[in-house]
Amino acid sequence: MQSTVIAPSILSANFAKLGEEVDAVLAAGADWVHFDVMDNHYVPNLTIGPLVCEALRKHGVTAPIDVHLMVEPVDRIVPDFAKAGASMITFHPEASRHVHRTVQLIRSLGCQAGIVLNPATPVDVLDYVLADIDMVLLMSVNPGFGGQAFIPSALDKLRRVRSMIDASGRAVRLEIDGGVKADNIAEIAAAGADTFVAGSAIFNAPDYAGIIATMKAAVAGTRR
Ligand SMILES: O=C(CO)[C@H](O)[C@H](O)COP(=O)(O)O
Numbered sequence: 001m002q003s004t005v006i007a008p009s010i011l012s013a014n015f016a017k018l019g020e021e022v023d024a025v026l027a028a029g030a031d032w033v034h035f036d037v038m039d040n041h042y043v044p045n046l047t048i049g050p051l052v053c054e055a056l057r058k059h060g061v062t063a064p065i066d067v068h069l070m071v072e073p074v075d076r077i078v079p080d081f082a083k084a085g086a087s088m089i090t091f092h093p094e095a096s097r098h099v100h101r102t103v104q105l106i107r108s109l110g111c112q113a114g115i116v117l118n119p120a121t122p123v124d125v126l127d128y129v130l131a132d133i134d135m136v137l138l139m140s141v142n143p144g145f146g147g148q149a150f151i152p153s154a155l156d157k158l159r160r161v162r163s164m165i166d167a168s169g170r171a172v173r174l175e176i177d178g179g180v181k182a183d184n185i186a187e188i189a190a191a192g193a194d195t196f197v198a199g200s201a202i203f204n205a206p207d208y209a210g211i212i213a214t215m216k217a218a219v220a221g222t223r224r
């Protein structure tokens with residue numbers, strides 16, 4: 001099991017003061033910045049691109065930036081995000097014609113690579129790529145919007161992917177994204193996640209440090 005990572009999704013931040021919002025969650029104990037890229041094609045929403053990632057780096061953000069690509073096609077935008085300062089880039093296999101090639105492309109540019117599985121995407125897509133990736137991201141909502149409810153079947157999927165990762169013997173992170181809250185993060189951690197994306201739960205909270213500390217304590221409680 002990898003160390004615990006809390007990655008606030010900036011989808012729920014106040015975009016009118018994004019730099020300050022990112023500084024605030026990092027100062028409050030967040031480990032990574034989760035950066036949701038939506039293209040109004042692969043998903044029915046439109047968000048932010050490499051210019052905003054680059055702007056956060058220029059603003060002084062040194063924490064890992066976890067770029068979650070919900071775009072189709074994938075490969076064309078990968079070099080722009082690597083150049084803009086992405087630390088890890090995850091993508092949906094349905095959005096790439098050549099999944100292994102996309103993984104190779106991301107890694108060749110010096111970023112960590114991850115595969116994202118939607119709630120209804122079977123785990124066997126990982127069979128021939130788990131040896132080449134750094135992270136699996138399981139969606140516990142359908143991609144496209146923040147603030148949705150956690151889909152319970154993601155817990156069983158977490159347990160299955162945790163077994164696959166453990167059997168591989170590789171240090172692959174298992175990230176969960178969608179509907180993660182203070183009151184369900186413990187059972188999500190117990191099911192095998194080590195990396196937790198939370199957007200609305202953190203950015204809608206009055207006290208960022210308080211909610212992040214509560215989440216970390218809940219995860220730590222499952223590790224004893
Ligand atoms: O990828 C995403 C949506 O496609 C977001 O990362 C996710 O929804 C986070 O938001 P919340 O924690 O509010 O569910």
Ligand SMILES: [Fe+2]
Pocket residue numbers: 009034035036068177197
């Ligand atoms: Fe995301």
